[in-house]
Amino acid sequence: MIPVDPERFLSDLHELRGFGASGVGKGVVRPGYSDPDIAAREWLAAKYGAAGLEPRIDPMGSVWGLAEGKSLLVGSHSDSQPEGGWLDGALGVICGLELARAAREGGGPAVSAVSFQDEEGRFGVTTGSRVWSGATSLDEADKLRDPTGVTLAEARARMAHLAGDFVDPARFSGFVECHIEQGPWLDEAGEAVGVVTDIVGIRDMRITFGGQQNHAGTTPMHRRRDALQAMLKFQTLIAERFRNVVTPQSVWTSGHVDVHPGAHSIVPGRCSFSMQWRDGDKERLARMEEIIRDTAREVAETGGFELSYSGLVGLDPVPMDAGMQAALGEAAEAVAPGRWRRMQSGALHDAASVGRLMPVSMLFVPSIDGISHAFAEDTAEDDLVTGLKVLAGAVEKMAG
Amino acid sequence: MIPVDPERFLSDLHELRGFGASGVGKGVVRPGYSDPDIAAREWLAAKYGAAGLEPRIDPMGSVWGLAEGKSLLVGSHSDSQPEGGWLDGALGVICGLELARAAREGGGPAVSAVSFQDEEGRFGVTTGSRVWSGATSLDEADKLRDPTGVTLAEARARMAHLAGDFVDPARFSGFVECHIEQGPWLDEAGEAVGVVTDIVGIRDMRITFGGQQNHAGTTPMHRRRDALQAMLKFQTLIAERFRNVVTPQSVWTSGHVDVHPGAHSIVPGRCSFSMQWRDGDKERLARMEEIIRDTAREVAETGGFELSYSGLVGLDPVPMDAGMQAALGEAAEAVAPGRWRRMQSGALHDAASVGRLMPVSMLFVPSIDGISHAFAEDTAEDDLVTGLKVLAGAVEKMAG
Numbered sequence: 001m002i003p004v005d006p007e008r009f010l011s012d013l014h015e016l017r018g019f020g021a022s023g024v025g026k027g028v029v030r031p032g033y034s035d036p037d038i039a040a041r042e043w044l045a046a047k048y049g050a051a052g053l054e055p056r057i058d059p060m061g062s063v064w065g066l067a068e069g070k071s072l073l074v075g076s077h078s079d080s081q082p083e084g085g086w087l088d089g090a091l092g093v094i095c096g097l098e099l100a101r102a103a104r105e106g107g108g109p110a111v112s113a114v115s116f117q118d119e120e121g122r123f124g125v126t127t128g129s130r131v132w133s134g135a136t137s138l139d140e141a142d143k144l145r146d147p148t149g150v151t152l153a154e155a156r157a158r159m160a161h162l163a164g165d166f167v168d169p170a171r172f173s174g175f176v177e178c179h180i181e182q183g184p185w186l187d188e189a190g191e192a193v194g195v196v197t198d199i200v201g202i203r204d205m206r207i208t209f210g211g212q213q214n215h216a217g218t219t220p221m222h223r224r225r226d227a228l229q230a231m232l233k234f235q236t237l238i239a240e241r242f243r244n245v246v247t248p249q250s251v252w253t254s255g256h257v258d259v260h261p262g263a264h265s266i267v268p269g270r271c272s273f274s275m276q277w278r279d280g281d282k283e284r285l286a287r288m289e290e291i292i293r294d295t296a297r298e299v300a301e302t303g304g305f306e307l308s309y310s311g312l313v314g315l316d317p318v319p320m321d322a323g324m325q326a327a328l329g330e331a332a333e334a335v336a337p338g339r340w341r342r343m344q345s346g347a348l349h350d351a352a353s354v355g356r357l358m359p360v361s362m363l364f365v366p367s368i369d370g371i372s373h374a375f376a377e378d379t380a381e382d383d384l385v386t387g388l389k390v391l392a393g394a395v396e397k398m399a400g
Numbered sequence: 401m402i403p404v405d406p407e408r409f410l411s412d413l414h415e416l417r418g419f420g421a422s423g424v425g426k427g428v429v430r431p432g433y434s435d436p437d438i439a440a441r442e443w444l445a446a447k448y449g450a451a452g453l454e455p456r457i458d459p460m461g462s463v464w465g466l467a468e469g470k471s472l473l474v475g476s477h478s479d480s481q482p483e484g485g486w487l488d489g490a491l492g493v494i495c496g497l498e499l500a501r502a503a504r505e506g507g508g509p510a511v512s513a514v515s516f517q518d519e520e521g522r523f524g525v526t527t528g529s530r531v532w533s534g535a536t537s538l539d540e541a542d543k544l545r546d547p548t549g550v551t552l553a554e555a556r557a558r559m560a561h562l563a564g565d566f567v568d569p570a571r572f573s574g575f576v577e578c579h580i581e582q583g584p585w586l587d588e589a590g591e592a593v594g595v596v597t598d599i600v601g602i603r604d605m606r607i608t609f610g611g612q613q614n615h616a617g618t619t620p621m622h623r624r625r626d627a628l629q630a631m632l633k634f635q636t637l638i639a640e641r642f643r644n645v646v647t648p649q650s651v652w653t654s655g656h657v658d659v660h661p662g663a664h665s666i667v668p669g670r671c672s673f674s675m676q677w678r679d680g681d682k683e684r685l686a687r688m689e690e691i692i693r694d695t696a697r698e699v700a701e702t703g704g705f706e707l708s709y710s711g712l713v714g715l716d717p718v719p720m721d722a723g724m725q726a727a728l729g730e731a732a733e734a735v736a737p738g739r740w741r742r743m744q745s746g747a748l749h750d751a752a753s754v755g756r757l758m759p760v761s762m763l764f765v766p767s768i769d770g771i772s773h774a775f776a777e778d779t780a781e782d783d784l785v786t787g788l789k790v791l792a793g794a795v796e797k798m799a800g
Contacts, residue, residue: 183618200617204664215773216653217600217678217746218583223770228654235632253616254628255666259657264604264674266655274664278617346617370623373615 002099002392003106006385009098012047013384016040016078016094017086026086027375032079032118032127033061033155040078042162044093044115051101053113057162059138061117062128064167065100071110072398073172073358074099074391076179077119077128077350085377087180087384089119091365095178095388099395109399112172116350123152129353132166174324174359174398177351178387180379184370185343192336192386194343194364195328199352200249201285201317204276206256207234207296210306213261213269227271228259230305237295245287249344252277252288280317280344318352324361324398331393332363336386363387363394402499402792403506406785409498412447413784416440416478416494417486426486427775432479432518432527433461433555440478442562444493444515451501453513457562459538461517462528464567465500467510472799473572473758474499474791475514476579477528477750485777487580487784489519491765495578495788499795509799512572516750523552529753532566574724574759574798577751578787580779584770585743592736592786594743594764595728599752600649601685601717604676606656607634607696610706613661613669627671628659630705637695645687649744652677652688680717680744718752724761724798731793732763736786763787763794 019040020030030036041063045055048065056064063078076092096113103111117128123144130136142153156163181187186194211225235254242252253276260270277288289312300307325342332340343364351360365387368378419440420430430436441463445455448465456464463478476492496513503511517528523544530536542553556563581587586594611625635654642652653676660670677688689712700707725742732740743764751760765787768778 181618182615183620184623185620202617215582215747216651216655216676217602217748218581218772219651219746219770220583220585220648221651222648223584226653228657229635232632232635235629236636248620248622251616251619251621253626253665253667255616255659255664255668256662257628257657257659259655262656264655264676265653267653268655276616276664346619347615348617370614370619372618 002102002108002396004098004102004388004392006388009094009388010381010384012097013090013094016090019043020080022083022375024375026378028080028084028086029082030078030080030084031082032120032122033158037079038159041115041159044078044097047097048113051097052104053100056164056167057159058132058166059156059163060128060131061156061159061163062132063115065097065113066167066171067100067104067110067112069110070171070173071112072395073112073114073175074395075114075116076177077117078115079118079120081120081373083375084120084373085375087377087379088182088372091180091384092178095391098388099391102392103395108396111395119350122146123155125348126350126353127152129350133353133356135353135356169357172358174321174361175351175354176324176361176363176391176395176398177349178363178365178391179349180367180372180377181364182347182367182372186364186366187368187370191341191366192339192383193332193390194341195325195332196320196345196362196364197325197342198280198320199318199345199349200278200280201282202276202278202315202348203285203289204274204313206272206274206310208270208272208308209300210270211268214267216265216267219267224267225304226267227305228268230299230303231257231271231273233303234296234299237299238292241291241295242288245284245291249346250277250279250284251346278346282316315348315352318355318360320361321359324359327394327397328361328363328390330397331390334393335389363390402502402508402796404498404502404788404792406788409494409788410781410784412497413490413494416490419443420480422483422775424775426778428480428484428486429482430480430484431482432520432522433558437479438559441515441559444478444497447497448513451497452504453500456564456567457559458532458566459556459563460528460531461556461559461563462532463515465497465513466567466571467500467504467512469510470571470573471510471512472795473512473514473575474795475516476577477517477519478515479518479520481520481773483775484520484773485775487777487779488582488772491580491784492578495791498788499791502792503795508796511795519750522546523555525748526750526753527552529750533753533756535753535756569757572758574721574761575751575754576724576761576763576791576795576798577749578763578765578791579749580767580772580777581764582747582767582772586764586766587768587770591741591766592739592783593732593790594741595725595732596720596745596762596764597725597742598680598720599718599745599749600678600680601682602676602678602715602748603685603689604674604713606672606674606710608670608672608708609700610670611668614667616665616667619667624667625704626667627705628668630699630703631657631671631673633703634696634699637699638692641691641695642688645684645691649746650677650679650684651746678746682716715748715752718755720761721759724759727794727797728761728763728790730797731790734793735789763790
């Protein structure tokens with residue numbers, strides 16, 4: 001096994017937390033291209049250099065520590081949510097640093113490390129890895145704006161003096177990303193690690209019911225075409241109809257709702273809402289879409305509502321490489337016998353973008369109470385070290 | 401019967417429509433204190449003067465045509481919704497003008513006329529009649545702001561050069577208001593007029609469910625405390641539980657909904673929504689409130705949600721004077737035998753404010769397709785004239 005140093009690993013992880021530490025618990029405020037983010041990336045490049053890797057910051061601001069020759073790539077992202085925790089992304093980045101460093105020191109297989117830029121989506125989601133993987137061109141990406149109107153081009157310019165070329169993907173044999181689970185399953189079961197089987201696919205669209213705006217005092221209930229009530233009916237029917245189709249891993253969410261005109265004394269004439277669903281199985285995603293469209297049409301036809309959709313955004317499930325999964329499973333069984341499972345990732349990660357270029361895999365460690373994207377996010381340090389050791393064992397197997 | 405002149409009445413009604421005529425159908429854009437509203441009020445004061453009444457504009461901008469001695473007051477309001485129809489308010493105002501004029505000409509009982517200011521609520525609802533009735537002081541009212549931030553004091557100043565004193569309520573023996581129904585009942589039944597029994601009471605509050613904001617990908621359905629879903633559950637239960645309590649005249653509406661934080665990929669942590677209900681029976685309003693509070697508490701306790709309320713706004717039902725109702729009923733049977741009914745008003749009207757000071761009554765004429773507060777609002781001219789004739793018969797009985 002690559003001779004990783006748990007103390008040094010934890011020390012680096014805490015040092016990275018210092019960039020943007022919020023002062024609330026272990027919270028971190030380090031969004032992509034913010035001052036703390038850029039400072040953290042300079043710090044990381046220096047760490048890579050000190051470990052004998054070739055440091056490189058690419059035009060997107062992703063930071064690389066390159067081993068010589070063909071190597072395995074290990075990493076994640078070091079930017080955070082606008083109000084985030086200390087582990088999301090950072091854990092995988094410091095795992096990459098420690099594995100690449102320990103592998104060099106111990107004569108192990110060649111390991112390179114990376115921290116992608118803007119995984120948390122100031123300008124989208126997984127923006128840095130998407131551009132690197134070719135899913136989005138740099139020109140297209142440059143036009144993206146953050147919620148305050150700043151363009152990605154403007155944000156990138158803030159660290160242009162640090163940037164070199166993009167890294168050739170052909171240098172890497174595969175990518176491993178370690179991440180906190182961001183969900184409750186491992187913590188609930190008292191398990192130490194999860195070997196990810198796939199990153200679930202997402203479908204996302206907006207549905208709008210158009211009814212009849214009217215006086216809330218003089219319009220009798222039987223004469224109303226209340227668009228909010230159409231949405232309620234839709235949600236109730238969807239919950240019933242999904243029952244025979246979904247698994248415990250399937251999720252669906254309406255997170256944004258707009259009721260028009262939005263006055264206490266007016267029967268809503270229009271209700272527009274987001275509908276997002278996720279599942280690891282492309283067929284099931286399609287079946288859910290069919291149910292959604294059939295149900296919306298039925299509600300509209302029955303109640304006399306107009307129905308319209310925004311365009312559908314779809315990201316297909318990304319399967320993790322079978323050989324890499326096997327290596328992670330064997331290492332997990334060695335390090336934490338009987339305390340690991342195979343599981344899906346319900347969240348999107350950089351590995352999904354990198355999967356366009358090479359075999360990818362992911363390892364999860366528990367999130368206490370399933371909390372993430374919040375200052376309260378945390379994981380026991382024993383579990384962090386267990387994750388690092390599983391990776392150390394697996395990387396050796398992956399390298400052959 | 402007071403010798404009303406239907407041609408003159410219709411001609412004046414169309415002339416009033418000219419102030420703020422929208423150009424879309426018979427639409428009118430004449431909000432309180434707008435240029436067309438002030439011009440219409442000057443025109444009306446001149447009409448009152450020409451009819452031998454004493455014209456007066458009070459400090460709120462309400463326009464009066466005063467008969468000598470103790471008189472019956474007939475009128476409504478001539479301001480419109482930001483996008484309104486030609487009849488809402490205007491019909492009652494021109495009924496008052498024609499009745500006061502015809503009564504003078506024909507030696508009938510003394511009738512005064514009025515057009516209250518801002519019934520449509522640029523600064524509240526029934527603002528002019530509320531201030532006149534003493535429900536709100538002028539000082540308090542002056543601080544009210546319209547949606548663009550203009551204060552009532554600033555708006556009033558625009559017509560201060562036209563204003564005299566407030567009118568002494570002791571001059572009037574009672575108030576009669578004619579109005580379009582703004583609902584579908586008369587039109588559906590092919591009836592000509594409705595004698596209003598009472599103006600329904602309103603209860604209005606905001607309910608907030610607090611759940612757990614979370615990741616929409618990694619939070620399994622069984623672990624969610626989705627605040628939008630709490631609202632949906634509440635609405636479904638309310639619809640079931642109201643069934644045994646309400647009448648066909650009872651209404652309830654959630655017209656404003658705020659889902660926090662309102663992102664596609666986040667399980668809503670908070671859902672705040674308006675709940676307004678109306679009924680003619682105070683006891684029933686209280687029973688509905690009990691069901692609302694019990695149901696909200698049950699949804700909160702069952703699902704682990706926090707529950708909070710805004711303060712409750714309540715306007716009690718206002719009964720119409722029994723003697724005046726009887727007079728309107730007798731006149732209706734004489735003018736339109738078998739084609740009238742007694743009914744509640746689900747909408748608020750100036751009569752509700754004036755009821756603080758004296759006996760009040762209301763007469764409805766049909767709204768085609770139940771439409772109001774919209775450019776498409778209309779009523780057949782035959783029905784308008786029938787309403788005028790019923791009033792003419794009733795006013796004589798009320799005075800005698």
